[in-house]
Each structure stands twice: as structure tokens, then as C-alpha cells.
Amino acid sequence: xxxxxxxSPSLSVQEGRISILNCDYTNxxxxxxxxxxxxxxxGPTFLISISSIKDxxxxxxxxxxxxxxxxxxxxxxxxxxxxxxxxxxxxxxAPGTSxxxxxxxxxxxxxxxx
Amino acid sequence: xxxxxxxxxxxxxxxxxxxxxxxxxxxxxxxxxxxxxxxGQGPEFLTYFQNEAQLEKSRLLSDRFSAERxxxxxxxxxxxxxxxxxxxxxxxxxxEGDQETQYFGPGTRxxxx
Numbered sequence: 584x585x586x587x588x589x590x591s592p593s594l595s596v597q598e599g600r601i602s603i604l605n606c607d608y609t610n611x612x613x614x615x616x617x618x619x620x621x622x623x624x625x626g627p628t629f630l631i632s633i634s635s636i637k638d639x640x641x642x643x644x645x646x647x648x649x650x651x652x653x654x655x656x657x658x659x660x661x662x663x664x665x666x667x668x669x670x671x672x673x674x675x676x677a678p679g680t681s682x683x684x685x686x687x688x689x690x691x692x693x694x695x696x697x
Numbered sequence: 698x699x700x701x702x703x704x705x706x707x708x709x710x711x712x713x714x715x716x717x718x719x720x721x722x723x724x725x726x727x728x729x730x731x732x733x734x735x736x737g738q739g740p741e742f743l744t745y746f747q748n749e750a751q752l753e754k755s756r757l758l759s760d761r762f763s764a765e766r767x768x769x770x771x772x773x774x775x776x777x778x779x780x781x782x783x784x785x786x787x788x789x790x791x792x793e794g795d796q797e798t799q800y801f802g803p804g805t806r807x808x809x810x
Binding site for chain 1: 701703728730732737738739740741742745747752753788790792797798799800801802803804806
């Protein structure tokens with residue numbers, strides 16, 4: 584039972600353009616969402632998060648949007664840079680019920696071409 | 698370096714051997730998690746510690762797996778009688794108090810031959 588899904592295994596964009604990574608979830612108990620970036624042979628690095636009481640959170644080039652009714656979130660990277668090329672994971676938690684453990688999607692490989 | 702560290706970074710072992718991994722979390726972070734990641738998948742939760750107490754274990758954590766956090770600081774994950782299916786990246790993460798963000802270590806990549 585895949586509670587968090589990233590349906591696009593890969594995404595390729597040109598440098599300077601916008602990258603949009605999508606994530607869907609099924610568990611309505613999730614109320615905190617995070618995006619992580621991962622390079623090969625390294626652990627995930629935290630990028631940005633959003634609580635369910637918000638619908639948008641920005642941090643520099645990164646913006647996360649949350650649509651609770653659709654159980655959908657997205658990560659926008661503007662402008663995209665070659666150094667952004669990595670695997671991106673969305674993750675969700677239900678802090679009040681499960682000690683904050685994270686449930687991850689399968690990941691999306693982002694490639695940004697110069 | 699004040700981040701999460703894991704040791705070893707890589708481990709190759711033969712089927713049936715025991716292995717132990719160590720995680721040193723960020724010092725003031727009292728909550729510690731272990732995850733496992735296999736190729737093409739996201740990390741999957743294994744177990745959770747709050748200080749020295751192990752409060753949750755996933756059904757993925759068979760009886761061959763044991764984890765400890767004896768003094769509420771570093772943690773160890775031991776796999777007994779390793780199987781080829783145990784080959785994966787084992788990740789440790791921590792967070793502080795009521796903060797929601799988890800910070801990950803670099804992981805230990807295990808290969809069971």
C-alpha cells in the first residue's frame with residue numbers, strides 16, 4: 584500500500600526553466616510534508632517542508648504547494664540549475680499518531696541540462 | 698561536524714554473517730529513526746527511539762534485526778544471519794523535540810554476497 588506516490592520517475596528540464604515535481608498521498612492523517620534531495624551514495628538532504636495548515640511555503644528558489652482536498656503537493660524550483668540534478672523525494676508524517684515517522688514516495692530523478 | 702554520522706559507510710559481508718551499524722545523531726536531538734532504502738524506492742521506516750526508549754518498530758524489522766540506543770545518544774543496528782535480501786542502504790535520521798524536520802546521515806550501504 585503506497586501511501587505516498589511520485590508518479591513521474593524522471594523529469595528533464597533546461598537550465599533557467601521551472602522544474603515541477605509532483606506528489607500524491609492517500610492517508611488523510613498526514614499533516615506535515617517534506618521534500619528531500621538525494622545524491623547517489625549520500626543520505627537525503629532536507630529542502631523544504633509545509634504544514635497542512637498552509638497551502639504554500641517558499642524558501643529561495645524552492646516553493647512547495649499543498650492542495651489538501653486533492654491530497655497533492657508539488658515542489659517548484661525556479662530557476663533550475665544543473666546542481667539541482669538529483670533524486671527528489673517527498674515525504675509525509677502524521678506527528679500526532681506515529682511518532683513522526685516519515686513515509687516516502689519512490690522519488691523523481693531530476694536532470695537539469697545546461 | 699555537527700551533522701549525523703554513520704559508520705561504516707560501506708559493508709560487504711557473506712550470507713549468514715552478523716553486521717552492526719552505528720549512528721551518531723546531532724547531539725541535542727533526542728528522537729532517532731532508522732530507515733532502509735532499496736534501489737528505486739524511497740526510504741522505509743524501521744524503528745524509532747525517543748531518548749533511550751525504542752517506541753516503535755516496523756513489521757519490516759524481523760527478529761534478525763535489533764536496535765539499541767543505550768544512553769540516548771548513539772544508536773546501533775545489528776542484523777544477525779544476514780540474507781541477500783538485506784542488501785540496502787541503511788539510513789539514520791534524527792530530530793529535536795517537537796521540531797518536525799528529520800535530518801539524515803550519509804547512510805551505510807550493505808551488500809550481502
